Amino acid sequence: MKMDHEAAGLAQVIAGDTAISTVGKEGKGLTYRGYAIEDLAQEASFEEVAYLLIEGKLPTKSDLKKYQDTLKADQAVPDPILKILNELPKLADPMDVLRSACSVLGVIEPENKSHNTNNANNAKQIASRLIPFSASALLYWYLSNFAKVKQIETGENSIAGHFLHLLHDKAPTEEARRALDVSLILYAEHEFNASTFAARVCTSTGSDFYSAIVAAIATLRGPLHGGANEAAMKLIESFKSPDEAEAGILERLQRHDLIMGFGHRVYKDHDPRSNIIKAWANKLAREPKQVVMLSIAERIEKVMWQEKHLFPNLDFYSALVYHFLNIPTFLFTPIFVISRISGWSAHIVEQRENNKLIRPLANYIGPDLLPYLPIEERKG
Numbered sequence: 001m002k003m004d005h006e007a008a009g010l011a012q013v014i015a016g017d018t019a020i021s022t023v024g025k026e027g028k029g030l031t032y033r034g035y036a037i038e039d040l041a042q043e044a045s046f047e048e049v050a051y052l053l054i055e056g057k058l059p060t061k062s063d064l065k066k067y068q069d070t071l072k073a074d075q076a077v078p079d080p081i082l083k084i085l086n087e088l089p090k091l092a093d094p095m096d097v098l099r100s101a102c103s104v105l106g107v108i109e110p111e112n113k114s115h116n117t118n119n120a121n122n123a124k125q126i127a128s129r130l131i132p133f134s135a136s137a138l139l140y141w142y143l144s145n146f147a148k149v150k151q152i153e154t155g156e157n158s159i160a161g162h163f164l165h166l167l168h169d170k171a172p173t174e175e176a177r178r179a180l181d182v183s184l185i186l187y188a189e190h191e192f193n194a195s196t197f198a199a200r201v202c203t204s205t206g207s208d209f210y211s212a213i214v215a216a217i218a219t220l221r222g223p224l225h226g227g228a229n230e231a232a233m234k235l236i237e238s239f240k241s242p243d244e245a246e247a248g249i250l251e252r253l254q255r256h257d258l259i260m261g262f263g264h265r266v267y268k269d270h271d272p273r274s275n276i277i278k279a280w281a282n283k284l285a286r287e288p289k290q291v292v293m294l295s296i297a298e299r300i301e302k303v304m305w306q307e308k309h310l311f312p313n314l315d316f317y318s319a320l321v322y323h324f325l326n327i328p329t330f331l332f333t334p335i336f337v338i339s340r341i342s343g344w345s346a347h348i349v350e351q352r353e354n355n356k357l358i359r360p361l362a363n364y365i366g367p368d369l370l371p372y373l374p375i376e377e378r379k380g
């Protein structure tokens, strides 16, 4: 007998303990290591949040300075990887580029697991290496294909600044820097989502840090997970006015299409991250074209609530924020990766601290035992 719908996809199943974040617990919203996402998005920087997730506590001023210096020093991409990036097709999917770059870094700078299978210090070093490295590698590939590469290291103190500086070949405004910074904070961690769970499954076999990150990137790539922000942008851009959007969404809903950027497996009536990023979309929308896009998005939100009681998740308004920051749509999901490496890393470290192989059972729905027929006796 098939599993009931409730249990399919491990919905409602508690698959392990974590002290890293809580998602959607009644009255609690989203917290990272006990701190409310609203406070972190208002007060903290992404670097503070990454430190909090990976080290388990907020940094002091000197911890943060040291961590920022480490992230800055880790912006470089080794020559063999630059060569590989130069050879990759111009029309490759950037998520494939990022997945490959992280995998090759694991060959060139492998994790030291030979003497101690839970070398947390080395794991944390790799975590801080991978965050700026992934931004540099991605943008090196993108710029060498579509524009001029001037540099890979920017000397910027923040990941948001480094990314925007590389992408636009100039220092970003404080407002742009902060908008991306907040988005990185919101994307950094989300409990046992699919990519984090993939990283934990990989880690549970005793595999290395890079392999777990590569498994997570591969899992995030799908449109039901990380890919939704790009799909949401394409949806918003496909309409010229709010009225056209309303008609288009109603038509899609009649066809039972999924509307990307809406709904959530755990949150049932709102995503606590959505209002924060929506406020940034409002702040950044200045040109008339941007204002129209925002009103299209708001109309889609209204129709989705009226028709399906579905609310925007983080991906929906993040798409507009990235668009208003002049970030090409096909780099949206890779930005999610750059940020989420912090959460994945925290989970890899946590999984190793109290490891147990993750190996569930399957509900078998295949045939009962069959007699084996010699090949001559089988019919077509």
Ligand code: COA
Pocket: 009, 223, 224, 225, 226, 228, 257, 258, 259, 260, 261, 262, 263, 264, 265, 266, 308, 310, 313, 314, 315
């Ligand atoms: N657009 C239209 N209908 C949606 C929908 C969406 N975005 N999300 C859920 N629904 C509908 C489903 O079709 C289903 O309807 P039904 O009961 O008539 O069959 C119902 O709502 C329940 O959805 P279900 O697919 O069982 O929920 P889930 O928990 O498995 O899925 C998501 C959660 C996130 C995968 C799902 O909402 C989705 O695919 N959203 C779009 C992709 C996206 O934005 N992903 C990013 C997540 S952060």
